[in-house]
Amino acid sequence: MEVILRQAIEKLGHPGDIVKVSAGYARNYLLPRGFAYEATAGNRKRIEQERQRLEQAEEQRRSSASDLATRLEQVSLTFSARVGDEGKLFGSVTSSDIAHQLEAQGFPIEKRQIDLHDPIRALGVYRVPIRLHADVHPEIKVWVIKQ
Secondary structure (H helix, E strand, O other), X not given: OEEEEOOOEOOXXXXXXXXXOOHHHHHHHHOOOOOEEEOOHHHHHHHHHHHHHHHHHHHHHHHHHHHHHHHHOOOEEEEEEOEOHHXXXXXXXXXXXXXXXXXXXXXXXXXXXXXXXXXXXXXXXXXEEEOOOOXXXXXXXXXXXXX
């Protein structure tokens, strides 16, 4: 039986793909859960309209992310921390700290969007990337200074 996928299914395909599956898999799993349509002429038109709508929504998300990225590129955050010998911090600056300070400045960024692999534990200037969209990755400057 041929079906048109409505969403990505691992080891089967991506949305809009026409795939051949067993009739039982289609009737008992894909169709009742809304993962696929039966591959008829009317459903082919329907999935094409859905694809166009999804592409427009994706383009809007990408453009809003790029607008936010241009504003974020000019942001500089400053953290003051207590410092021990050799310039090492007591504690660290984490992605959660950065997200809170960005939110205080009016940027709706969650801590999981901040691509900080390890917490900052020393004085200095750091460039921290932020994942806004799959194609948009601005960087902000983070200054860690002595208290």
